[in-house]
Amino acid sequence: MTTRPTVTRFAPSPTGYIHVGNLRTALMNYLIARKTGGTFILRLDDTDRERSKQEYADGIMADLDWLGLHWDRVEKQSLRMDRYAQAADDLRARGRFYECFETPTELDLKRKKQLNMGKPPVYDRASLRLDDTAREAMRAEGRAGYWRFQLDQSRIEWADKIVGDISIDAASVSDPVLIRADGQVLYTFASSVDDIDMGVSFIVRGADHVTNTATQIQIMQAMGGTPPSFAHHSLLTGAGGEELSKRLGTLSLRDLRARGVEPMALLSLMARLGSSKPVELAGSMQDLIDGFDVGSFGAAPTKFDAEDLFPLTRAHVQSLPLPSVASKIKGLGVPDELAGAFWDMARGNITVMDDLAQWWALCRDGAQPLVADEDREFVAAAFDMLPKGPWDKGTWAAWTAAVKEATGRKGGALFRPLRRAVTGLDAGPEMAELLPLLQKRPQL
RNA sequence: GGCCCGUUCGUCUAUCGGUUAGGACAUCUGGUUUUCAACCAGGCAAGAGGGGUUCGACUCCCCUACGGGCUGCCA
Numbered sequence: 001m002t003t004r005p006t007v008t009r010f011a012p013s014p015t016g017y018i019h020v021g022n023l024r025t026a027l028m029n030y031l032i033a034r035k036t037g038g039t040f041i042l043r044l045d046d047t048d049r050e051r052s053k054q055e056y057a058d059g060i061m062a063d064l065d066w067l068g069l070h071w072d073r074v075e076k077q078s079l080r081m082d083r084y085a086q087a088a089d090d091l092r093a094r095g096r097f098y099e100c101f102e103t104p105t106e107l108d109l110k111r112k113k114q115l116n117m118g119k120p121p122v123y124d125r126a127s128l129r130l131d132d133t134a135r136e137a138m139r140a141e142g143r144a145g146y147w148r149f150q151l152d153q154s155r156i157e158w159a160d161k162i163v164g165d166i167s168i169d170a171a172s173v174s175d176p177v178l179i180r181a182d183g184q185v186l187y188t189f190a191s192s193v194d195d196i197d198m199g200v201s202f203i204v205r206g207a208d209h210v211t212n213t214a215t216q217i218q219i220m221q222a223m224g225g226t227p228p229s230f231a232h233h234s235l236l237t238g239a240g241g242e243e244l245s246k247r248l249g250t251l252s253l254r255d256l257r258a259r260g261v262e263p264m265a266l267l268s269l270m271a272r273l274g275s276s277k278p279v280e281l282a283g284s285m286q287d288l289i290d291g292f293d294v295g296s297f298g299a300a301p302t303k304f305d306a307e308d309l310f311p312l313t314r315a316h317v318q319s320l321p322l323p324s325v326a327s328k329i330k331g332l333g334v335p336d337e338l339a340g341a342f343w344d345m346a347r348g349n350i351t352v353m354d355d356l357a358q359w360w361a362l363c364r365d366g367a368q369p370l371v372a373d374e375d376r377e378f379v380a381a382a383f384d385m386l387p388k389g390p391w392d393k394g395t396w397a398a399w400t401a402a403v404k405e406a407t408g409r410k411g412g413a414l415f416r417p418l419r420r421a422v423t424g425l426d427a428g429p430e431m432a433e434l435l436p437l438l439q440k441r442p443q444l
Numbered sequence: 445g446g447c448c449c450g451u452u453c454g455u456c457u458a459u460c461g462g463u464u465a466g467g468a469c470a471u472c473u474g475g476u477u478u479u480c481a482a483c484c485a486g487g488c489a490a491g492a493g494g495g496g497u498u499c500g501a502c503u504c505c506c507c508u509a510c511g512g513g514c515u516g517c518c519a
Binding site (some may be wrong): 108239 | 447513
């Protein structure tokens with residue numbers, strides 16, 4: 001881990017909301033920036049004007065905010081079009097940019113032909129061999145030119161911070177299209193220009209970008225820039241090893257949030273899953289920052305199971321002090337003077353905050369008693385012995401002692417039927433703490 | 445088809461040629477608890493297959509199988 005201030009970025013396309021896969025990328029970049037006292041840039045890659053929507057941009061920012069991943073700068077590619085045009089001119093001047101005229105259909109046909117002949121579907125550079133007259137002829141035909149970057153067909157190599165040494169033969173990759181016939185600047189180009197211009201020094205992203213990285217390294221170098229360090233984390237797959245994107249609908253941050261997952265639980269898992277460090281609940285963002293190490297991640301695809309978020313959420317929720325949950329408790333209708341006792345009683349028996357509701361319902365309304373036939377007489381007798389209110393923490397002990405005295409029952413035979421009769425459940429909070437909170441006298 | 449990456453307990457992983465293959469989570473057992481949870485102690489559990497190289501391979505090389513990614517005028 002470098003100790004120099006590192007500039008990182010999270011560059012989502014505002015064409016959808018953040019999901020767990022995205023989040024992992026965002027978090028890693030955030031943690032690296034913070035760990036080194038560097039800068040974390042949020043860059044909205046919105047060059048695709050048709051699919052990009054402000055609604056999604058707002059949603060992404062709201063999600064990052066919810067998680068506490070605060071950015072130092074926000075950039076929008078749609079505001080930098082002039083710069084991309086300038087960079088394109090520069091590449092043309094350097095002879096690394098060439099105009100092409102094949103239609104998408106023609107390109108598709110070429111690929112199929114190559115595949116059929118058992119050859120890799122790499123662009124054949126036909127347009128590179130066109131001279132000025134030929135190009136004029138193309139335009140006269142009504143064809144609109146699009147622009148490709150001419151790769152230097154050597155091996156592109158870099159020491160990936162996660163994967164290790166990577167070497168890709170540029171000859172096995174098509175010259176990337178950087179500007180479409182309609183003038184739209186493509187991601188590969190805008191991203192390269194931005195990363196250089198913005199001084200990005202470390203890029204963490206998914207392994208799906210490995211080939212992009214190879215071409216972008218050449219683009220950056222062609223512009224006279226120095227490529228940053230790269231780390232490509234493995235992609236998440238579902239618990240069964242299936243592709244995660246197929247389940248995206250259930251794995252959006254919004255959905256997890258709606259299911260009660262706490263930010264710290266989510267961050268704790270994502271900062272460690274796939275690494276050699278144990279997954280444990282972090283107490284704070286600083287713990288996450290201190291305990292993060294990109295180098296500890298493996299290159300193999302990682303299985304992600306959303307269920308793993310709930311034990312972490314439970315641990316987090318249970319650790320919260322009263323002030324952090326006071327408004328939630330008040331919202332349930334719990335009287336202020338009971339809030340502390342209620343929280344102490346219920347906290348050990350919830351996984352998500354919403355579980356509190358059921359415990360307050362029990363306190364407020366009582367429960368449908370659960371009584372086995374052979375215990376019916378015993379419970380009736382016990383209920384008759386219930387002390388008059390108000391009850392306190394000693395009531396349960398006093399009551400059960402009296403019942404034990406009167407009936408001769410003890411241990412599980414004594415306590416279990418009473419718990420079931422009072423709460424309607426086999427398991428739950430400490431009875432001594434629950435009893436004083438009951439708003440109604442239990443009845444059979 | 446081509447290119448890149450990967451494959452160690454159920455899961456995430458450690459091991460940079462010689463280890464009783466370690467840890468964490470999950471699970472199981474015991475302790476504690478009125479119950480559940482938590483906590484403590486302990487247990488079960490792994491090198492995809494086949495060839496090499498080597499005194500010795502989880503580790504290095506090759507092949508096969510399997511998994512993931514890329515192979516767009518998407519990002």
